[in-house]
Amino acid sequence: xxxxxxxxxxxxxxxxxxxxxxxxxxxxxxxxxxxxxxxxxxxxxxxxxxxxxxxxxxxxxxxxxxxxxxxxxxxxxxxxxxxxxxxxxxxxxxxxxxxxxxxxxxxxxxxxxxxxxxxxxxxxxxxxxxxxxxxxxxxxxxxxxxxxxxxxxxxxxxxxxxxxxxxxxxxxxxxxxxxxxxxxxxxxxxxxxxxxxxxxxxxxxxxxxxxxxxxxxxxxxxxxxxxxxxxxxxxxxxxxxxxxxxxxxxx
Numbered sequence: 001x002x003x004x005x006x007x008x009x010x011x012x013x014x015x016x017x018x019x020x021x022x023x024x025x026x027x028x029x030x031x032x033x034x035x036x037x038x039x040x041x042x043x044x045x046x047x048x049x050x051x052x053x054x055x056x057x058x059x060x061x062x063x064x065x066x067x068x069x070x071x072x073x074x075x076x077x078x079x080x081x082x083x084x085x086x087x088x089x090x091x092x093x094x095x096x097x098x099x100x101x102x103x104x105x106x107x108x109x110x111x112x113x114x115x116x117x118x119x120x121x122x123x124x125x126x127x128x129x130x131x132x133x134x135x136x137x138x139x140x141x142x143x144x145x146x147x148x149x150x151x152x153x154x155x156x157x158x159x160x161x162x163x164x165x166x167x168x169x170x171x172x173x174x175x176x177x178x179x180x181x182x183x184x185x186x187x188x189x190x191x192x193x194x195x196x197x198x199x200x201x202x203x204x205x206x207x208x209x210x211x212x213x214x215x216x217x218x219x220x221x222x223x224x225x226x227x228x229x230x231x232x233x234x235x236x237x238x239x240x241x242x243x244x245x246x247x248x249x250x251x
Contacts, residue, residue, distance in 0.1 A: 036102070037142070037144075038102070038179075040102055041211070042097050042099045042211075042213040042214065043099070043207035044097045044210050045095055046207060046208050048093075048095040049161070050162040050163050051162070052203045053165070060197045061196070061197065061198070064195065065167075065196035069166055073164075078162075079159060083220035085134035086116070087154065087159070087167075088118075088136055088154070089160060089191065090159055091135060092187055093205055096218075097210060097215060098111045098113075098207075099215050100185075105121065105122050107120040107140060108120070110215055111215075113218060114218055115217065119138065120139065121139045121140065122140050122141065122142075132153060132154060132156075132169055134154070134158055135151075136151040136153045137151065137152060146178040147178070148175070149173075149175040149177065151174075151175070152173075154167070154171045156168045156169045156171075166196055167193045170194055170195045171196075172192045172193065173189060175187050184208060185207040185209070186204065187206075188204045189202060191203065
């Protein structure tokens with residue numbers, strides 16, 4: 001009898017070793033479905049990349065896109081000068097923090113830049129005939145710990161990066177977002193647009209987790225916002241690696 005009681009006690013204790021961690025993880029973020037990775041938190045790019053094609057490399061332009069790119073001027077015709085949404089993938093390369101939230105059937109990315117909210121739908125396919133928008137129609141699925149995001153339905157107003165890479169309404173972007181480690185997030189992009197580029201091409205961006213940071217109110221500075229100047233001001237006042245003391249920073 002004592003042996004049986006002892007065996008039951010050991011079995012119960014062993015079960016708790018598995019049950020308790022599961023309960024704690026569910027209570028920590030109950031909106032994350034089983035089988036989904038936790039991408040939540042405030043993230044900041046680890047390195048600002050104004051140009052997605054480094055100097056010395058040539059984008060696979062079509063003749064139209066090459067001519068369009070030659071007219072790009074960040075101080076004259078950057079769509080962001082009109083305080084318009086950034087578009088994808090440019091929004092994901094902005095040197096301002098973003099917060100990822102996971103709710104049932106959606107992953108939300110709240111960007112400080114323009115206080116834009118990006119919705120990634122996990123419970124539906126693309127809309128059959130979406131109205132063209134700046135950030136497109138994004139749907140996602142989980143492949144292990146990687147969130148695969150497929151985005152179409154763009155207008156042709158935005159740039160793909162901060163130096164003027166053009167695109168058309170045929171743009172198609174696929175992202176693979178995953179946590180490299182506890183404090184590092186990576187987004188790998190595949191970009192295709194047969195009207196602007198002769199073949200698909202890729203880009204990548206890493207982000208660093210920023211515990212204690214909050215997304216601040218953002219105001220477009222009277223249509224004069226130019227990232228190259230703004231980043232210089234930011235570095236002079238608040239280093240990218242410094243913790244924020246207040247969500248209000250007078251930007």
